[in-house]
Amino acid sequence: MSINKALTIAGSDSGGGAGIQADLKTFQELGVYGMSVITAVTAQNTLGVQGVFPMSAQAVEQQLASIGADLRPDALKTGMLFSSEIIQIVAAAIRSYNWERIVVDPVMIAKGGASLLQQEAIDAMLHHLLPLADVVTPNIPEAEALSGIVITDSASRQQAAKRIHEYGCQHVMIKGGHEADTVYATDLLYDGKTFTEFSSRRLHTPHTHGTGCTFAAAIASGLAQGLSANEALRLAKNFIHAAIAEPLYIGSGHGPTNHWAYQRGVRAGAASSDVIIVNNDAYAGGTR
Ligand SMILES: Nc1ncnc2c1ncn2[C@@H]1O[C@H](COP(=O)(O)OP(=O)(O)OP(=O)(O)O)[C@@H](O)[C@H]1O
Ligand SMILES: Cc1ncc(COP(=O)(O)O)c(N)n1
Known part of the structure; x- marks a missing residue:
């Protein structure tokens, strides 16, 4: 049996809902072997982030070297x-080990408002990491910070996606979780040619941590x-x-999501897809 391996390079969330813990649970549920490089330890629960303790450069470098020497990830x-x-150390490792299939989630600010990325690091993200990314997944505030464009409507969201794509990533997916109250939570994909929307019905719940x-x-x-990137996004x-x-319903604040739910649904024979995909070539001409 061949086993596919995925690596997460991220912060630890002591509360278990986001960061490394969410990533490893997701890998496990989706049938890939999970590995981790920890960049920072956070003291965190569903009420917020109480402390941030970055790892030393040496600790991050050594974790990456240990993976690189023995355990080639199929994606990270x-x-x-x-x-x-830390961004520059990670980018250097990706290049030196020729790691492929790179997803960059440009995490900046936790839902509770705590800063998880220093302001001056945005430039390093743009110039060192984005050129290596197959898929970059900013939420709306992160897309604004990366592109310098204020997103107010679908035209400005497209503009922001185009601007971010110019840094050299293959696919930009601007997530719609932070949009004002809409019927659908719509994520916009740009692959350099075409815009595609991935929508699912917006769920009304405070339990969206991670x-x-x-x-x-x-x-x-x-x-x-x-x-493929499109299949993986779906x-x-x-x-x-x-x-x-x-x-x-864990904790008394913004609770974690349920990493068991998808496979439970599959086992119970739930409808194969909740997601509506609209591939709208008109977007490519910026007509909407
Ligand atoms: N209330 C919701 N109902 C349905 N889907 C949602 C909801 N909130 C977020 N999503 C979906 O979850 C995914 C993550 O989007 P979101 O914009 O929340 O990311 P994020 O802000 O980076 O998350 P985080 O807060 O963990 O950093 C997207 O596919 C988005 O559409
Ligand atoms: C270690 C770590 N990584 C990422 C997030 C973002 O998740 P959220 O915006 O849901 O708080 C977080 N809170 N903690």
Whole structure:
């Protein structure tokens, strides 16, 4: 039996809902062997982030070297990287080990408002990491910070995606979780030519801690198993929709998503897809 391996390079969330913990749970549920490089330890629960403790450059370098010397990942995702120094170390390792199928979740600010990336590190993200990415998955505030464009409507979201794509990544997926109250949670994909929307019904729940981490880890799981970017994004959108739809009601704040829900649904023979995909070539001409 061949086993596909995925690596997460991210921060630890002591509460278990986001970061490394969400990523490893997602890898496990989607049938890939999970590995981790920890960039920072956070003291965190469903009420917020109480402390951030970045790892030393040497600790990050050595974890990457240990993986590089022995365990070639079939895909990897990055999450909280915290500093420009750590971003540059990660980018150098990706290049030197020729790691492929890279998902960059440009984590900047936790839902509770705590900063998970130093402001001056945005430049390093743009110039060192984005050129290596197959898929980059900013939420709306992160897309604004990366592109310098204020997103107010679908035209400005397309513009932001185009601007981010110019840094050299293959696919930009601007996630819609942070949009104002809409019927659908719609993520916009740009592959350099075409815009495609991935939508699922917006769920009304405070239990969305770690949605972005889980989504990016599901994309990496799909890529590790040989899916195309489009197929992996569809899988990830279904995985996160199921995980939000059946909250665990853990903690007294913004609770984690349910990493068991997608496979439970598959085992129970649930409809294969909650996701509506609209491939609209009119977008490519910027007509909407
Ligand atoms: N209330 C919701 N209902 C349905 N889907 C949602 C909801 N909130 C987020 N999503 C989906 O979850 C995925 C992650 O999106 P989101 O914009 O929340 O990421 P994020 O802000 O980076 O997450 P995080 O807060 O963990 O960093 C996207 O596919 C998005 O459409
Ligand atoms: C270690 C770590 N990584 C990422 C997030 C973002 O998740 P959220 O925005 O849901 O708080 C987080 N809170 N903690």
